[in-house]
Amino acid sequence: xxxxxxxxxxxxxxxxxxxxxxxxxxxxxxxxxxxxxxxxxxxxxxxxxxxxxxxxxxxxxxxxxxxxxxxxxxxxxxxxxxxxxxxxxxxxxxxxxxxxxxxxxxxxxxxxxxxxxxxxxxxxxxxxxxxxxxxxxxxxxxxxxxxxxxxxxxxxxxxxxxxxxxxxxxxxxxxxxxxxxxxxxxxxxxxxxxxxxxxxxxxxxxxxxxxxxxxxxxxxxxxxxxxxxxxxxxxxxxxxx
Amino acid sequence: xxxxxxxxxxxxxxxxxxxxxxxxxxxxxxxxxxxxxxxxxxxxxxxxxxxxxxxxxxxxxxxxxxxxxxxxxxxxxxxxxxxxxxxxxxxxxxxxxxxxxxxxxxxxxxxxxxxxxxxxxxxxxxxxxxxxxxxxxxxxxxxxxxxxxxxxxxxxxxxxxxxxxxxxxxxxxxxxxxxxxxxxxxxxxxxxxxxxxxxxxxxxxxxxxxxxxxxxxxxxxxxxxxxxxxxxxxxxxxxxxxxxxxxxxxxxxxxxxxxxxxxxxxxxxxxxxxxxxxxxxxxxxxxxxxxxxxxxxxxxxxxxxxxxxxxxxxxxxxxxxxxxxxxxxxxxxxxxxxxxxxxxxxxxxxxxxxxxxxxxxxxxxxxxxxxxxxxxxxxxxxxxxxxxxxxxxxxxxxxxxxxxxxxxx
Ligand SMILES: Nc1ncnc2c1ncn2[C@@H]1O[C@H](COP(=O)(O)OP(=O)(O)OP(=O)(O)O)[C@@H](O)[C@H]1O
Ligand SMILES: [Mg+2]
Numbered sequence: 089x090x091x092x093x094x095x096x097x098x099x100x101x102x103x104x105x106x107x108x109x110x111x112x113x114x115x116x117x118x119x120x121x122x123x124x125x126x127x128x129x130x131x132x133x134x135x136x137x138x139x140x141x142x143x144x145x146x147x148x149x150x151x152x153x154x155x156x157x158x159x160x161x162x163x164x165x166x167x168x169x170x171x172x173x174x175x176x177x178x179x180x181x182x183x184x185x186x187x188x189x190x191x192x193x194x195x196x197x198x199x200x201x202x203x204x205x206x207x208x209x210x211x212x213x214x215x216x217x218x219x220x221x222x223x224x225x226x227x228x229x230x231x232x233x234x235x236x237x238x239x240x241x242x243x244x245x246x247x248x249x250x251x252x253x254x255x256x257x258x259x260x261x262x263x264x265x266x267x268x269x270x271x272x273x274x275x276x277x278x279x280x281x282x283x284x285x286x287x288x289x290x291x292x293x294x295x296x297x298x299x300x301x302x303x304x305x306x307x308x309x310x311x312x313x314x315x316x317x318x319x320x321x322x323x324x325x326x327x328x329x
Numbered sequence: 330x331x332x333x334x335x336x337x338x339x340x341x342x343x344x345x346x347x348x349x350x351x352x353x354x355x356x357x358x359x360x361x362x363x364x365x366x367x368x369x370x371x372x373x374x375x376x377x378x379x380x381x382x383x384x385x386x387x388x389x390x391x392x393x394x395x396x397x398x399x400x401x402x403x404x405x406x407x408x409x410x411x412x413x414x415x416x417x418x419x420x421x422x423x424x425x426x427x428x429x430x431x432x433x434x435x436x437x438x439x440x441x442x443x444x445x446x447x448x449x450x451x452x453x454x455x456x457x458x459x460x461x462x463x464x465x466x467x468x469x470x471x472x473x474x475x476x477x478x479x480x481x482x483x484x485x486x487x488x489x490x491x492x493x494x495x496x497x498x499x500x501x502x503x504x505x506x507x508x509x510x511x512x513x514x515x516x517x518x519x520x521x522x523x524x525x526x527x528x529x530x531x532x533x534x535x536x537x538x539x540x541x542x543x544x545x546x547x548x549x550x551x552x553x554x555x556x557x558x559x560x561x562x563x564x565x566x567x568x569x570x571x572x573x574x575x576x577x578x579x580x581x582x583x584x585x586x587x588x589x590x591x592x593x594x595x596x597x598x599x600x601x602x603x604x605x606x607x608x609x610x611x612x613x614x615x616x617x618x619x620x621x622x623x624x625x626x627x628x629x630x631x632x633x634x635x636x637x638x639x640x641x642x643x644x645x646x647x648x649x650x651x652x653x654x655x656x657x658x659x660x661x662x663x664x665x666x667x668x669x670x671x672x673x674x675x676x677x678x679x680x681x682x683x684x685x686x687x688x689x690x691x692x693x694x695x696x697x698x699x700x701x702x703x704x705x706x707x708x709x710x711x712x713x714x715x716x717x718x719x720x721x722x723x724x725x726x727x728x729x730x731x732x733x734x735x736x737x738x
Contacts, residue, residue: 144651144731165655172653183648183735187346197652202332244652 089156091251091283092118092141097150099136099306110136111147112306118285120251123278125294125314126287128303134287135256137303141285142175142254143167155251172197176245178255182237184229190216190240191225197248215247216240219273235266242273252283259293271296333661340666351670354634358674358714359681361623362707366682368616369703371689374696376609382525389565390461391572393418393558393579394594412592414553415455415539417582418560424574426567427560431457432539434556436547440535441507442494449490450534451508453542459485461561464536469502469517472538476516480540484513487532488521506535509546513537568597624710628718631670635663635722646726647734660727667719668712675711679704 099111110133118124126134139145140152143159152159154174159167177183184193194212216222219239229237238258245253255274259267275296278284288294300314344351395413415432422430433454440447452458459471466485476483486494486501495501501515522531537546539555562571572595579593639646646659683704686697 139732142651144735168650168653168655171651177651179735183644183651185645185648196649199332199335200649200653200655200658204331205335248653 090117090153091120091122091155092116093153093156094140095151097137097140097147097152099133099140099145100148109306111140111150113150114303114306114308116301116308116311118283120283121278121281122283122285122299123275123297124283124285124299124301125297126285126301126303127289127291127294128309130289132303133306134303136306138254138256138285138287141252142177143170144177168200172200173248174251176242176248176250176253178238178241178245178253178258180257180260182229182234182241182261184237184240184244186230187228189226189228190221190232190243193229193240194244194247196244201248211247212243215243218246218277219243233266234262235269238262238266238270239273242270242277246277246282250282252285253277255284255286257287257289259288259290267293333665336662336665337669339662340669343666344669350634354630354670355627355674355677357623357627357630358671358711359627359678361620361627362675362678362711363681363685364623365616365620366679366699366703366707367685367689368619370682370686370697370699371695372609372612372616373698373700373703374686374690377698378696382523384463389562389568391560391562391568391575391595391597393421393560393575394596395555395557396592396594412583413555413558413579415555416553417579418555418558420578420582421558421560421575424571424578426563426571428563429457429461429561431455431459431461431559432555432557433458433559434539434542434547434554436542438508438546440490440494442501442504445494447490447493449487451542451546452534452536453539453547454536455539458539458559459536461559464522465520466517467520468500469515471517477538477540480538480544482511482513482541482545483516483538484508485517485519485536486515487519487534487536489530489533490535491518508535508537511545572597620707620710624714627671627674627711628714631667631715632718632722634670635667635719636725638666639663639722639726642726643729643734643737646729647731647737650729650731651735656727659729660723663723663726664716664719667723668715671715671718672708672712675708678711679708682707 094117095115097111097114097116098109101108101110112133114133114137126137128134136145140147141154143154143162146160154170159170162170171177184190185196191209191212194215195208198208198211213222213225216225219242221236221239221243224232224236224240227236229240232240238261242253242258245255253274258274259270262270271293274284274286284297286293286297294300294314297314299311301311302309393413418430418432421427431454433452435450435452437448438451440449440451456471456474456477464485467488469485471485472481472483475481484506486506491501494506495504501518504515505512506515507513519532519536525531543552560571560575562568575595576591580591583592585592649659649662683699686699689695690697
């Protein structure tokens with residue numbers, strides 16, 4: 089059984105009279121433990137696909153099985169629970185809650201899980217340690233660099249021990265040094281068994297992944313082996329330099 | 330439960346970030362609740378004071394005065410003739426619901442003790458009078474039957490008299506005072522009663538036996554003539570019947586033809602109390618109106634600020650939804666913020682209201698009663714206002730589309 093199994097996914101947005109076809113029939117299988125990069129021109133439907141995978145959005149038609157579960161049959165509350173337990177999101181603009189400490193930001197998914205506060209703190213601190221930011225737990229987002237903020241966001245994504253981390257252009261707002269740190273962190277998590285699906289415009293970022301999917305106008309153009317670190321075990325920049 | 334507690338905690342933190350804004354938002358509720366508490370406390374105090382005055386006069390008491398009441402006031406009987414006598418009142422004792430009768434006549438005179446003198450009201454009273462009017466002695470005793478029969482020169486002194494004629498701490502019982510140059514022995518000092526509903530000092534009075542007043546002090550132009558008769562009735566419900574019966578008996582005894590007006594006037598405490606109740610009822614209604622309007626205005630303020638806050642925090646709402654917040658979690662969060670604002674405002678309002686009432690009694694000397702019930706109700710209502718006016722913005726927040734919320738700039 090695949091972790092993700094979708095067939096003929098269609099997503100159509102309606103803007104008054106006009107219809108925007110964000111996805112025009114995407115069929116795809118992703119297994120547990122994979123490291124997938126999704127690439128393609130702006131507007132090709134990458135974010136839309138991620139939102140459907142992350143149960144933030146529902147497709148107009150087509151089927152989507154997440155760990156064998158037909159998500160289209162689920163109500164809003166069950167979708168929220170799936171987002172809480174199986175999915176971790178990492179966004180281009182970090183999306184941390186302002187004026188709230190790193191630790192509390194990481195605690196947030198656990199808060200909605202309703203576990204006791206001291207357990208929330210312990211787990212969140214563990215997640216911050218995994219991204220190397222345990223010493224910044226009391227800092228607010230505004231007191232952290234972009235790269236650090238993104239690592240807090242990664243800690244928040246992995247604190248619930250999700251099946252998948254969905255990262256939509258996680259390095260889009262970062263310089264190359266910070267990007268490399270983020271990708272190293274994600275690679276490390278993938279080696280620990282977490283499935284990672286990553287959207288990027290940059291070939292060298294995609295190079296970290298083992299599988300690269302190219303999208304165009306809402307359909308998959310190509311789906312090939314990318315030969316990233318997941319397989320080769322080498323740092324891609326150096327390999328390509 | 331623990332989730333709710335954590336939500337409350339988060340709400341406090343969010344609100345304390347915008348301290349000025351939160352304070353201004355609460356102001357409507359604070360002023361509303363504070364004003365209502367202060368006004369209710371003062372109103373209740375005034376009401377209780379009036380009731381205490383009525384009680385001090387004696388409850389279930391009917392007063393009969395000689396002379397006719399006209400719209401313009403009391404006009405005396407036929408050429409100053411006797412219109413009310415001891416015999417009239419004694420006859421009224423036969424009405425079954427009447428428990429006690431008494432009578433009195435009064436005059437203002439000089440009272441002297443040693444080198445001090447005081448101009449006051451001398452009341453010649455029957456024993457029943459003192460019982461009906463709820464008088465009791467602080468020291469000494471009422472007149473004995475023997476003293477009454479013998480028209481003895483004995484006196485009971487009101488508290489104001491004692492203060493003015495005797496040194497502080499001096500026991501007046503057994504002392505001798507002079508009225509109309511006659512020596513009177515003080516047999517009792519009366520417990521203080523304070524002011525009556527008309528603002529008269531009830532303690533500024535000397536009481537002597539009716540017989541003594543009639544025969545030795547005030548003169549006897551008309552034997553048995555009284556200034557006022559007093560009746561006490563078993564229960565307030567019986568008042569109207571008793572009043573009718575009194576009128577019937579007195580008209581018959583005075584041989585009045587049906588075309589003639591009464592030559593006496595009957596009054597009772599229930600009527601006076603009813604008037605008081607009427608005013609306090611309309612006062613309560615006004616307070617309720619003020620309270621509702623101020624809570625309404627305060628609630629709208631909270632709703633307004635919450636709507637702004639929902640817009641400002643759209644992206645935060647999106648983030649929360651992305652990490653697994655259900656719609657009800659978002660709803661609860663904003664609802665709790667609204668309730669925290671309104672309940673805090675209510676609490677501060679209660680504090681200020683109590684302080685205001687205390688100030689009114691300490692500075693202005695008004696009697697105030699701060700009732701716990703009122704505080705709890707006022708606080709409860711302010712919390713309810715938060716729920717009511719928080720519902721719309723909280724619902725709006727919970728209905729946001731997570732993707733659009735995440736994209737919100
Ligand atoms: N809420 C929406 N309403 C209408 N159209 C939308 C909406 N969201 C996305 N679209 C449209 O769907 C198409 C796909 O958008 P999507 O965000 O998935 O692109 P993308 O591949 O992530 O692009 P980018 O690389 O710029 O992030 C675009 O044409 C976009 O304008
Ligand atoms: Mg995108």
